[in-house]
Amino acid sequence: MVQVNFIDVKDDDAIFEGSGWDALVVVATDISQTGFDEVSLLAEHGAKVDKRVGQSPTLLFAPGLAGGRLIISPVKNSDDDVEDVRIFADAARAGIRLAKDAGATRPLMLVSKSADPRYQSATEVAALACGQELWQALELREAKGDLGDFEAIGLLNSSEASESVNAIEAGRILARDLCGTEPERMSAPAFADYCIDAYRDSGLKVSVVEDRDVLERDYPLLSAVGRSSFAVSRHQPRVVKVEYVGEGEIERSFFFAGKGVVYDTGGADIKVAGGMAGMSRDKGGAAAVAGLMKTLSLLKPKGIRVVAELGLVRNSIGSEAFVTDEIITSHAGVRVRIGNTDAEGRLVLADLLSHLRIQAEKAVKPELYSVATLTGHVVRCYGGYTATVENAVAKQDGIAMSIASEAQAWGEPVEQSQLRREDFGKIIDPSGAADILSSNNAPSSVTARGHQYPAAFLLRASGLSANGCMSKMPLAYTHIDIAGSATEGDPLYGKPTAAPLVGLYKHITRA
Numbered sequence: 338m339v340q341v342n343f344i345d346v347k348d349d350d351a352i353f354e355g356s357g358w359d360a361l362v363v364v365a366t367d368i369s370q371t372g373f374d375e376v377s378l379l380a381e382h383g384a385k386v387d388k389r390v391g392q393s394p395t396l397l398f399a400p401g402l403a404g405g406r407l408i409i410s411p412v413k414n415s416d417d418d419v420e421d422v423r424i425f426a427d428a429a430r431a432g433i434r435l436a437k438d439a440g441a442t443r444p445l446m447l448v449s450k451s452a453d454p455r456y457q458s459a460t461e462v463a464a465l466a467c468g469q470e471l472w473q474a475l476e477l478r479e480a481k482g483d484l485g486d487f488e489a490i491g492l493l494n495s496s497e498a499s500e501s502v503n504a505i506e507a508g509r510i511l512a513r514d515l516c517g518t519e520p521e522r523m524s525a526p527a528f529a530d531y532c533i534d535a536y537r538d539s540g541l542k543v544s545v546v547e548d549r550d551v552l553e554r555d556y557p558l559l560s561a562v563g564r565s566s567f568a569v570s571r572h573q574p575r576v577v578k579v580e581y582v583g584e585g586e587i588e589r590s591f592f593f594a595g596k597g598v599v600y601d602t603g604g605a606d607i608k609v610a611g612g613m614a615g616m617s618r619d620k621g622g623a624a625a626v627a628g629l630m631k632t633l634s635l636l637k638p639k640g641i642r643v644v645a646e647l648g649l650v651r652n653s654i655g656s657e658a659f660v661t662d663e664i665i666t667s668h669a670g671v672r673v674r675i676g677n678t679d680a681e682g683r684l685v686l687a688d689l690l691s692h693l694r695i696q697a698e699k700a701v702k703p704e705l706y707s708v709a710t711l712t713g714h715v716v717r718c719y720g721g722y723t724a725t726v727e728n729a730v731a732k733q734d735g736i737a738m739s740i741a742s743e744a745q746a747w748g749e750p751v752e753q754s755q756l757r758r759e760d761f762g763k764i765i766d767p768s769g770a771a772d773i774l775s776s777n778n779a780p781s782s783v784t785a786r787g788h789q790y791p792a793a794f795l796l797r798a799s800g801l802s803a804n805g806c807m808s809k810m811p812l813a814y815t816h817i818d819i820a821g822s823a824t825e826g827d828p829l830y831g832k833p834t835a836a837p838l839v840g841l842y843k844h845i846t847r848a
């Protein structure tokens with residue numbers, strides 16, 4: 338099992354030898370204020386012989402404490418206005434890495450409390466950061482067996498039950514496995530099968546659309562993206578539908594479209610000059626939504642219903658490939674001229690959203706979302722941050738604001754972008770022959786408003802533009818671009834993060 342089991346520890350004596358833990362990892366803003374005299378005293382002694390103690394992660398020989406190992410991982414700059422809870426994540430990752438290198442198998446983690454409201458979830462954020470640090474790629478696990486380093490990690494005096502941390506981490510592991518895996522192991526059919534396995538006995542309703550005729554009829558834009566992949570059976574598209582229904586009267590409903598482009602060659606507008614490497618990670622949106630559904634199935638929040646459609650498709654190139662200039666009618670009946678075949682994610686999402694829109698119109702307090710690694714532009718704008726672009730209905734309801742505040746508290750900060758009237762100007766078909774144009778013909782990263790205007794396309798192509806504030810059936814819709822945040826580190830092969838799973842979970846379960 339790749340998942341580390343987090344265990345609540347309420348007994349302060351667990352820090353001592355004989356408690357069954359074999360290292361004490363202290364994540365602290367101030368070594369003299371750990372809340373444990375024995376620990377602070379040892380750390381202060383240690384700092385006298387090694388100036389790194391309290392400045393960088395260090396291991397002290399500590400007879401009498403758990404495993405004789407005291408690891409001090411300092412939280413830096415906690416008083417600095419610009420910092421957020423991720424400083425605890427950074428310190429926890431460094432501390433757990435040191436514990437692993439030192440040979441511990443059952444470390445106990447103590448995260449020092451802070452009165453600062455920015456750090457209210459510091460212990461849980463630190464635990465999730467350990468999960469991020471310790472995750473290993475699915476291909477590696479399948480080739481070499483699970484290299485489980487830790488039997489368990491104890492969380493001393495955390496405020497939230499470890500059950501919730503474990504469930505969130507289980508969702509994040511599924512999201513990372515789906516996002517991070519190479520394009521043959523995690524082809525569209527394999528992605529669908531992996532979800533079915535992961536949801537077995539979960540209580541989630543799951544179905545998969547795989548029939549070509551049904552896909553072409555119900556998901557015509559998605560099927561155009563996948564047109565040249567139909568010839569290769571193991572590359573054929575899939576749509577995975579997942580539904581969670583909480584106990585009790587349903588008070589709110591959520592609808593998620595996830596972009597799962599399992600490989601993006603760019604299509605006929607092929608990615609050149611080395612631009613294709615890393616494009617197996619173009620499924621991070623579908624992966625994050627799949628992980629969110631897993632977390633929901635484990636924690637079973639009451640009174641909400643959550644419906645997801647994951648569009649899994651390989652943007653291949655071949656004699657059947659769709660090409661720029663084609664006009665294709667979307668599921669919502671909107672005639673879309675293809676502006677560039679490498680802007681395929683929005684085509685996949687538009688059909689999914691059209692199906693979700695029909696369901697949302699009959700639902701209690703619905704909110705719709707698309708989650709996607711959509712544009713290079715968002716990376717140019719915000720670096721490694723998630724961006725939201727919401728319609729006027731969502732804005733009235735403060736949805737992006739709520740996601741941003743939850744995500745901030747949980748170490749997944751979000752930038753809120755605005756949809757503007759100019760964004761709709763960019764999707765006009767100059768010939769007048771089609772209803773709209775899918776994209777301009779330059780990389781988004783050199784296009785002004787390159788990550789905002791796709792939300793205008795999504796609203797129009799999915800039919801959601803008919804559900805504005807003044808309509809009979811207003812629907813709140815928020816587009817979430819995670820092209821910058823879905824992976825960390827190396828731009829091509831960095832570790833998947835599962836963002837924005839935690840912020841979304843906290844938003845949809847917000848009281």
Ligand SMILES: [Zn+2]
Pocket residue numbers: 601603678679680681682
């Ligand atoms: Zn593309």
